[in-house]
Amino acid sequence: xxxxxxxxxxxxxxxxxxxxxxxxxxxxxxxxxxxxxxxxxxxxxxxxxxxxxxxxxxxxxxxxxxxxxxxxxxxxxxxxxxxxxxxxxxxxxxxxxxxxxxxxxxxxxxxxxxxxxxxxxxxxxxxxxxxxxxxxxxxxxxxxxxxxxxxxxxxxxxxxxxxxxxxxxxxxxxxxxxxxxxxxxxxxxxxxxxxxxxxxxxxxxxxxxxx
Amino acid sequence: xxxxxxxxxxxxxxxxxxxxxxxxxxxxxxxxxxxxxxxxxxxxxxxxxxxxxxxxxxxxxxxxxxxxxxxxxxxxxxxxxxxxxxxxxxxxxxxxxxxxxxxxxxxxxxxxxxxxxxxxxxxxxxxxxxxxxxxxxxxxxxxxxxxxxxxxxxxxxxxxxxxxxxxxxxxxxxxxxxxxxxxxxxxxxxxxxxxxxxxxxxxxxxxxxxxxxxxxxxxxxxxxxxxx
Numbered sequence: 278x279x280x281x282x283x284x285x286x287x288x289x290x291x292x293x294x295x296x297x298x299x300x301x302x303x304x305x306x307x308x309x310x311x312x313x314x315x316x317x318x319x320x321x322x323x324x325x326x327x328x329x330x331x332x333x334x335x336x337x338x339x340x341x342x343x344x345x346x347x348x349x350x351x352x353x354x355x356x357x358x359x360x361x362x363x364x365x366x367x368x369x370x371x372x373x374x375x376x377x378x379x380x381x382x383x384x385x386x387x388x389x390x391x392x393x394x395x396x397x398x399x400x401x402x403x404x405x406x407x408x409x410x411x412x413x414x415x416x417x418x419x420x421x422x423x424x425x426x427x428x429x430x431x432x433x434x435x436x437x438x439x440x441x442x443x444x445x446x447x448x449x450x451x452x453x454x455x456x457x458x459x460x461x462x463x464x465x466x467x468x469x470x471x472x473x474x475x476x477x478x479x480x481x482x483x484x485x486x487x488x
Numbered sequence: 489x490x491x492x493x494x495x496x497x498x499x500x501x502x503x504x505x506x507x508x509x510x511x512x513x514x515x516x517x518x519x520x521x522x523x524x525x526x527x528x529x530x531x532x533x534x535x536x537x538x539x540x541x542x543x544x545x546x547x548x549x550x551x552x553x554x555x556x557x558x559x560x561x562x563x564x565x566x567x568x569x570x571x572x573x574x575x576x577x578x579x580x581x582x583x584x585x586x587x588x589x590x591x592x593x594x595x596x597x598x599x600x601x602x603x604x605x606x607x608x609x610x611x612x613x614x615x616x617x618x619x620x621x622x623x624x625x626x627x628x629x630x631x632x633x634x635x636x637x638x639x640x641x642x643x644x645x646x647x648x649x650x651x652x653x654x655x656x657x658x659x660x661x662x663x664x665x666x667x668x669x670x671x672x673x674x675x676x677x678x679x680x681x682x683x684x685x686x687x688x689x690x691x692x693x694x695x696x697x698x699x700x701x702x703x704x705x706x707x708x709x710x711x712x713x714x715x716x
Contacts, residue, residue, distance in 0.1 A: 326595065327515045328665045343518070344652070344664035350516035350545070350575070361664055363671045363699075364515075364541070365603045368596025372616060391619075402583055402592075403574025404542075405622075410596035413616040444619025 279472065282423050283453040286470050289314040291380055291419060291451050295321045299377040300370075302326065302411055305349045308380035308421050324376055326407040328367045331359020348407070371407065372414035379415035381408055383422040383450070385437045388484050390447040390459040392420055393439035405442060412443030424452035424482070431482040433457065433464060454478045463487050489690045491656040494708045497527035500681045503707075504528060504646055507535040507566070511602070511647040511673040512556050515541050516575065519666030520555040521650040521683040523712040528648075529558050535566045539602070539642055541595065541669050542572040543579040560588075569642065571595040594622060597639050599672055605641035606675025612639050647677035650711070651700070654684040655691070658705030659698045667699065674704045681707045 288310035295301060295315065302324045303309050315321065323332035325347050332347060333354035341352040355361070362370075370376060385393040392412060395405040412418050422432050433450060450457040455478055456468040463485045466475055473481075475488045501524060504510055514520030536559075544555035553561060560568075560579050567589040573579040582588040593601070600612045613629055613636035616622070627638040649670040652663035660682055662670060674680050682705050 325665070327518070328668050342664060344666035346516070346518040346665050348515075350518065355664075361662075361667055363667050364595070364599040364669045365672055368599050372596055372614065399584060402580050402590075404570065404572040404592045405594050406542075406572040406574070407595040409594040409620065409622065410616045413614075413618070414596075441620045 280454070282425070283471060284310060284423065285314070286453050287421050287423075287451050290456060290468075290470055291421060292316065294378060294417075294419065295319065298322065300324055300330075300375060302371065302376050302379045302415065304379070304381040304408070304411075306382045308382060311380055324367075324370060326367050326371060326411070328362050328364060329355060329359065330362070330370075331356040333359070368407065368410050371410050374414055374416060376411070376415045378417045378419060379411040380419045380421050381411060383420040383432055385432055385434050385439055386420045386422070386447055386450050387434040387437045388459065388463050389436070390445045391437045391441050392418075392443045392447050393437040393441055395442045396440055398440065408442050412446040417448050418443070418446050420447050420450045422450070422452055424454040431484070433482050433484045435484050457486070489657045489702075491690065492658040492702070492705060492708050494687065494710065495681070497523045497709050497712060498530065500524055500648075500707055500709050501527035501531040501533070503679055503681065504531065504533045504536070506533055508645040509537040509539065509643070511644040511677055512538065512540040513647070513649040513668065513670035513673050514555055515665065515668040517544055517555040519650050519662070519668050519670055520544070521648040522555060524648040524681060524683050524709060525556055525558060528564070529562050532562070532564070534564055536564055537567040537569070538565045539569045539644055541598065542570055543568065543576040546576040546578040548577045567591070569593055569598070571598050598642075599669065601639050601642040602669065602672040602676045605643040606672065609641060611641060613637070614639055642676060644673075644677040646679040646681065647673040648681050648683065649674050650683045652684065653686045653688060653693070654682055654705070654708050655688050655693045655702070657690045658682065658702035658708065659693050660684070660700035660705060661693060661697060662699050671700045674700045679707070680705050681709060683709045683711050685711045
């Protein structure tokens with residue numbers, strides 16, 4: 278058994294949460310991969326916070342409309358029956374509980390359900406964009422991240438040290454080691470992903486984990 | 489119906505005063521008033537306060553600069569109220585060096601604060617940002633067992649917005665995700681200039697399809713360059 282980082286295993290597991298007709302917002306980066314792993318025939322409705330319901334695949338070269346982009350600014354398409362709206366409507370949809378699942382990247386996530394993903398003071402200050410609204414309003418908040426930072430430290434923590442994006446809002450954490458439910462101030466490892474057994478995951482994570 | 493003046497981009501840029509507050513529509517350059525932004529750079533107006541979704545793209549490695557990143561690079565802003573600066577390394581540098589004041593605002597809160605500014609509201613109550621640094625210095629109001637932040641309205645002296653099409657009267661129609669913050673900003677500034685790709689006669693737009701009613705728009709400018 279040897280740990281090797283695996284983003285696709287995370288995306289594939291998150292895709293299994295989703296049912297046909299769910300309204301889903303996928304964050305930039307790793308969460309975007311979830312769209313590549315949707316089972317055949319399960320059509321979810323992707324919301325894009327820049328003002329679109331029914332986000333489709335990337336635009337084919339030469340077919341792009343410069344005025345149809347995703348939240349990362351990439352040229353995309355709109356599915357048949359989809360629609361556009363302004364930013365107040367978009368975030369009304371998000372805050373108002375009309376998005377079923379939001380999948381967000383994480384720098385750190387802790388056992389109280391706190392999420393940190395929008396800045397490293399003095400070093401990286403991208404701003405929160407729509408992340409704080411998404412965690413405040415989506416029905417289910419899923420944090421998606423590789424289990425370990427490049428330094429080797431676990432992203433699952435007892436307490437986040439970085440400034441919080443959300444306080445007590447994370448429902449599930451999916452890493453390349455497992456699926457964790459956040460409940461009662463602890464992580465509950467409900468499923469191992471990849472080759473590492475539960476005791477290895479517990480031993481390599483500085484947080485309270487119930488197996 | 490009264491036709492609105494059609495200005496050159498440079499005449500529109502001269503309406504911006506030093507130290508004024510300006511709103512710029514757009515989301516990472518999509519739906520940004522690029523022609524007006526370039527004219528404002530030429531005008532060199534300084535000490536401005538910017539209210540916008542983001543500060544565009546400024547990539548030190550490739551040298552790529554888009555939308556209002558040109559104005560950030562040209563040091564025309566004293567203060568920024570924006571949601572996302574992750575693709576603009578120069579904005580992050582100015583923030584970390586203490587050269588420019590940056591207020592980071594959750595995107596939904598930014599949208600609602602602008603809407604409140606244009607809709608005559610004294611503020612909005614939002615759960616967004618509760619328990620985070622966004623709370624700092626803000627009044628917390630409990631209602632129905634929930635904690636809300638009181639977020640105050642945003643207004644500006646001038647807004648530059650971008651639409652696909654206008655009629656001479658100033659009714660605006662947007663296209664795709666280029667709509668984003670534009671219709672909100674068109675309600676929340678003293679002077680509103682709309683950069684548009686096409687101007688049609690009064691009566692030529694389907695009134696059921698108008699996104700921004702003409703009374704919000706003061707001046708029209710024809711888009712010159714579509715590239716950022």
